[in-house]
Amino acid sequence: METCKPSPIPLCEPNLNGREKQYMAEAVDSNWLSGGSFLRRFEQQLADYTGAAHVIGVSNGTSALQVALTLAGVEKGDLVLVPDLTFVATANAVKYLGADPLMIDIDSRTWLMDLDLLQDFLENQTYQNSGGCFYCGNHRRISAIIPVHLLGNVCEMERLNTLAARFALEVVEDAACSLGSFRNGRHSGTSGLLGTMSFNSNKIITTAGGGAILTNDDRLAKRARHLITQAKSHATEYLHDELGYNFRLVNPLAAMGCGQMEQLSGFVQRKKQIAAYYQSEFSDYELSFQQLTPGTDSNHWHSAMLISESRELIAALAAENIETRPLWTPIHALPLFSQDLYISLEDVSSDVSQRGIMLPCSTSISDEQLLRVSQTIGKFLGIKV
Ligand SMILES: Cc1ncc(COP(=O)(O)O)c(C=O)c1O
Known part of the structure; x- marks a missing residue:
């Protein structure tokens, strides 16, 4: 069937x-x-x-x-x-x-x-x-x-x-x-x-x-x-x-x-709501969100979070028809830039890139869809915990 x-x-x-x-x-x-x-x-x-x-x-x-x-x-x-x-x-x-x-x-x-x-x-x-x-x-x-x-x-x-x-x-x-x-x-x-x-x-x-x-x-x-x-x-x-x-x-x-x-202020408002929603839903979990610099009023263009099993979570969400993406590959790790100088103590960018996942955040996303995303993530975390 x-x-x-x-x-x-x-x-x-x-x-x-x-x-x-x-x-x-x-x-x-x-x-x-x-x-x-x-x-x-x-x-x-x-x-x-x-x-x-x-x-x-x-x-x-x-x-x-x-x-x-x-x-x-x-x-x-x-x-x-x-x-x-x-x-x-x-x-x-x-x-x-x-x-x-x-x-x-x-x-x-x-x-x-x-x-x-x-x-x-x-x-x-x-x-x-x-x-x-x-x-x-x-x-x-x-x-x-x-x-x-x-x-x-x-x-x-x-x-x-x-x-x-x-x-x-x-x-x-x-x-x-x-x-x-x-x-x-x-x-x-x-x-x-x-x-x-x-x-x-x-x-x-x-x-x-x-x-x-x-x-x-x-x-x-x-x-x-x-x-x-x-x-x-x-x-x-x-x-x-x-x-x-x-x-x-x-x-x-x-x-x-x-x-x-003409719609920008409404778009920014919705992006802020989406970011606040994800952060409040997962405040109890071992997930990290980007912290704003002091004084920043962010447009929250793209919600993202860090989780060790990012690729597994991306696959679990994809199985539910929910589209996500990893964060960008660090520049130093791209072949074109491998000869260029990279100043780093702990290679934070690789860590953030490997654990990073960009979450659905269209301004047109409905509250029901947001709930479906968070429930799917919750289910994934439940299995892992
Ligand atoms: C940080 C950053 N810089 C530059 C660009 C390049 O912009 P465009 O795709 O319009 O050429 C982008 C686009 O995604 C970006 O995210």
């Missing part, structure tokens, strides 16, 4: 129940496709929400990082400090520039770059001269640092910025996951020289594919727009004054973003 599979609970699906389709149709009808009024409106909505002086829509979060690092002055042969636990795009963007990432292990509570370890590294393994900061091990310049606000938790930017200034490093914040996350009243991605965002389909708002560069610097904002439009230097003639990219966000996708922005 055929057994009936329970209905699927997806990991994190887009929620397009606002005016997205209406705005996209308007954008298409206007015949303004590459640029247009929805792109300007979306950029302004993001600027108003985050408090950034300038927001530049781009094709995705990875291209945003690539351009931001270029604007920050990262050059071929440089080293760029990145947390060891992040999505690969952070480190890939460094490689695109002919530079290499230098991975710093994460803090076991916040899962963000360990700032004690960073400080110790900068104080004891680098030197400075008029050309900048250099790694003692190979005399390569360290030009920038990319704090990543992982899963919505915001790095302690005051401390990080102070260290960066002391060691002549430019700061590019990877805020791909943290639209809606604030720390001490300041939106993530607006404390460094530049910040970047992603609107990939699993993010808190989506434009299917898209991203943004944030900055308070007028000159950098102008140059960002120039670089993402093939560095075209003349209004009508095809003159290009440097190596540019075709990285613009297109108008119909920005229209989707406008519809999404």
Whole structure:
């Protein structure tokens, strides 16, 4: 006899129940496709929400990082400090520039770059001269640092910025996951020289594919727009004054973003409820959740927890048609980055990665579905206890 599979609970699906389709149709009808009024409106909505002086829509979060690092002055042969636990795009963007990432292990509570370890590294393994900061091990310049606000938790930017200034490093914040996350009243991605965002389909708002560069610097904002439009230097003639990219966000996708922005505060509220639910359900168990840095008001973009038998739990949930994922593989463990330097005392990132599991957290998830997820986890834990 055929057994009936329970209905699927997806990991994190887009929620397009606002005016997205209406705005996209308007954008298409206007015949303004590459640029247009929805792109300007979306950029302004993001600027108003985050408090950034300038927001530049781009094709995705990875291209945003690539351009931001270029604007920050990262050059071929440089080293760029990145947390060891992040999505690969952070480190890939460094490689695109002919530079290499230098991975710093994460803090076991916040899962963000360990700032004690960073400080110790900068104080004891680098030197400075008029050309900048250099790694003692190979005399390569360290030009920038990319704090990543992982899963919505915001790095302690005051401390990080102070260290960066002391060691002549430019700061590019990877805020791909943290639209809606604030720390001490300041939106993530607006404390460094530049910040970047992603609107990939699993993010808190989506434009299917898209991203943004944030900055308070007028000159950098102008140059960002120039670089993402093939560095075209003349209004009508095809003159290009440097190596540019075709990285613009297109108008119909920005229209989707406008519809999404209208719902952002509701999305953040639901994400917070989901995170609070998981944490309260499993407060008695030996499961760990990410701890927020002091002062952080997280968007809780993605609920995740640590459990020793993470792969077995993923399989048990999959058997009930509940989709989960492991946390990202640490950068140092990926073959492409195996020759790059990894600063660590206890390899916390591998531990968090091995025990990490990303839980279903679509903004459209129902309370009944949340209950089904927690009951399935509870059953798994019951068997194990
Ligand atoms: C931390 C982080 N950085 C960068 C990116 C890249 O963004 P995109 O997929 O829009 O290129 C992502 C996307 O998932 C991310 O999670």
